[in-house]
Amino acid sequence: MSRTLPRPPKTVDLHTDSFIDDIEEYDAEGLVAASLDKLRESLDAAIYWEYTQIEFIHGKGKGVLREVVYEELAYYKRSGSIASYHPSYRNPDIVVVHIGV
Secondary structure, eight states, rough: OOOSOOOOSSSSEEGGGGGGSOGSOOOOHHHHHHHHHHHHHHHHHHHHHTTTTEEEEOOOOTTHHHHHHHHHHHHHHHHSOOEEEEEEESSEEEEEEEOOO
């Protein structure tokens, strides 16, 4: 079976300035949507590649990105796609996602 999804990094920065060049073209809602797309793309690829865990950097700021990231991860957990998630013990600006059991 050939693998079609690119292998994601073990730690993914969800700050849009790390993956979007024309960031000034987006409004706040568009930036959050782009970060969520990046999370979904990376998490789906990590599941596909059978990673045991992946980390996402959401940062501090006002907590808007952190909130939507945790909401999305709750959906993945309810659907059975991931086992658990929690803030990193070494850095609370990072969420650690455990895939599988």
